Amino acid sequence: MKKSTKIIDIKKKRVEINSLRKSLLNLNFQKSTGQLEKTSEIKKTRRKIASLITNLNLSKETKNV
Numbered sequence: 001m002k003k004s005t006k007i008i009d010i011k012k013k014r015v016e017i018n019s020l021r022k023s024l025l026n027l028n029f030q031k032s033t034g035q036l037e038k039t040s041e042i043k044k045t046r047r048k049i050a051s052l053i054t055n056l057n058l059s060k061e062t063k064n065v
Helices: 003-033 040-064
Strands: none
Touching (some): 003 040
């Protein structure tokens, strides 16, 4: 994979992490006000964020090796 492709991939992951964090914040607000019906969405969103961060860190490690 070319270096520019890796940089674009990393930027996409960071953008997705930020959008997921915003949606997680929104979900937590909905839960606190009693509007959230599917509370499992919070757990799913947290896991997606963790997975993306892990992939991001792994890609950084392979880049340095």
